[in-house]
Amino acid sequence: MHPVIPYVAAAGLFGLGCYGVVVRRNAVLLLMAVELMLNAVNLIFVTADANVRAALPHSGQVFALFVIVLATAEIGVGLAIVLQLYRLRQSVAVDEVPLGERNDGPDRNGPARHTAPGPGGAAR
Template sequence: MHAVIPYATAALLFGLGVYGVLRRRNAILVLMAVELMLNAVNLVLVTADVTVTAALGHRGGVFALFVIVLAAAEVGVGLAIVLQFYRMRAAVQVDEVALHHEPEAR
């Protein structure tokens, strides 16, 4: 197997993920784009594990499992935040999220 093909695929996946994070307004689609980036990193880790096993041993698969666990935690927390925001505002547009709370005038 040529190592260039998985690396090029990972670069394409990561580029699509970055594009999705920068251009999408829907929070669910942004989370999906982040998942694409994490899957690209997993592909790089597993490919590096297969191609460079003589020097370091099999560690890429272990790191890939940690990234999968991190992705699962990110999805759980991210979806909880998005669902709570949807319940409050009935929209999940990222650019409509108020990052600060203005005090009420008395």
Template sequence: MRPVIPYVVAALLFGIGVFGVLRRRNAILLLMAVELMLNAVNLILITASTTVRSYLEAAGTAAYTGQVFALFIIVIAAAEVGVGLAIILQLYRLRRSTAVDEVPLGEDAAPVVPR
């Protein structure tokens, strides 16, 4: 198998995800960009595992480590989305906006009373 095409697709997905993280102000779109980056990493892990497994089968051993790591990344991504959406919903209830650059950071931030 020639793994060039999956690696190029993964690089494009990761690049789009990085652009989304650096450029977007909306927190929901930011989470979607992070998910794109995680899916690109999953594609790389599975492609590398498939490529290496074809060589290992010739030697008599086979491993599914890429698929196992991809499964762990999917579980972590699901937990990240659950926690992230809960934080974004609370932010929207308090500020009526999901803009990331309006989030108060640090101890100097004044608490906002919900309307």
């Protein structure tokens, strides 16, 4: 086995993930690009586990499992935030999210925080 092949594949996947995170506007597509980056890291872990002689056996695979669990937790919280954003603004475009709350007009931000946010929130 030549370990450079999976390493280069992982580097390419990481680059693609970076490109997706910067370019995509839809928050769900952005999370998909984050998944690509996490998988690239996992691929590097597993390849290193196969070709680096470590003091502790199989640490790379154990860390790959840990990263998978972290990614699952991340995707759960991330999708909850995305769905809440959609419920508040009817849009998941990440470049339309106002970051400074003070600078935003009260007609957009004020009612959305303190009243029932749309049909999804009122249905419960």
